[in-house]
Amino acid sequence: MNEENTQAQSEQPTVGQILKKHREQANVSIATIAAPLKLSELQVQRLENDEFALLGPITFVKGYIKNYCRELKVDSSDILAMMPAPPEPTKPENMQSFSRRTEKEANDSRLMLFSYLILAIVIGSSALWFWQNATPIEEQTSNINVENSRMSERQAAQPSILEQQQAEIDDESLLESQSTLTPTETTNTEAVTQTIPLTSNNLNQDDSASTIVMNFNDESWVEIYDAKGDKVAFGVKKAGYVMTVSGTPPFSVVLGKHDVVSITLNGKPVDISAFPKNRLAKFKLPLAE
Incomplete structure (x- = not known):
């Protein structure tokens, strides 16, 4: 029974054989049917030889068969039913790429x-x-106010100590000079002794000294050194304060808020408006040209 079915199936004509049979019955050559199908003679031969894999996807092959049958005026439904179904599209893999x-x-x-x-x-x-x-200069100098007051106290105490030392030195010098002088010179020593205070006062007056006058329109911090390195001004000055100091020029000046201070040097105004605001202004007096 199985052998008969196998033999029957083997005797059943294929799609290509059926197409070729219909073409020969219609007395149509391969070249004649290839032209309207827009196929080459080789492709028509492959179609009749069931070489479908050489003609492309199964969907294209079914289209060729349908057009082939239309040219020969043959029903293509039975012939197309013999063709295998197109393969199902492969399912997309797991969405690993999207997850990645x-x-x-x-x-x-x-x-x-x-x-x-x-x-x-x-x-x-x-x-x-x-x-x-x-930050405004008031905040920058708030931490040094205590040190400023201590420095001011030490500076206030220094002149009295220096005066005592100077007086002791003058007394010792006077005694030594009196011990070495002759009686005739002793009389002259008294005159010299009388002129010593005047000479010392004259020494304190320096013809090259300059005077600085500062008018503070608002609170500002100031520090001034003269050419000898002596500190002639130091501390925070209140608004409305007028400060006058003297010393040997040039002076090294540091101002906290220079825009609120007007300065005169030996009676001549000094222009310091070019310095940046909200920053410490450091300059020399007299100003460099």
Whole structure:
């Protein structure tokens, strides 16, 4: 029974054989039918030899068969039914690529957030540094007010100590000179002794000394050294204060808020408006040309 079925199936004509049989019955050559189908004679031969794999996808082959039968005016439904069904499209693999892309985007987002955080820290640090450097001078000098007062007290005590030392030196010098002088010279020593105070007073008056007058329109910190390195002014001055100091020029001046201070040197006004505001102004008096 099985052998008969196998033999029957083997005797059943194929699609290509059926097409070739219909073409020969219609007395149509291969070249004649190839022209309207827009196929080469080789392709028509492959179609009749059931070499469908050489003609492309099964869908294209069915189209060739349908056009072939239309040219021969043959029903193509039975012949197309003998063709194998087109293969089902393969199912897409698991969405691993999408998951990986999503994970990559999440990692990129975290990296971008971390970069923004670092950038914010850098900007904040820069802003804090700029704010500290642009802080008004009153805040910058608040920590040294106590030291300023101590320095002022020491400076106030120094003149009396120096005067005592100078008096002791003068007395010793006078005694030594009197011990070495002859009786005739002793009389002259009294006259010299009388002129010593006058000479010392004259020494304190320096023809090259200059006078600085500062008018403070608001509270400001000031520090002044003369050419000898002596500190002639130091501390915070209140609004409305007028300060007058003298010394040997040139003077080294540091002002906290120079825009609230007007200065005259030996009666001549000094222009310090060119210095930047909210910063310590350091300059020499007289100003360099």
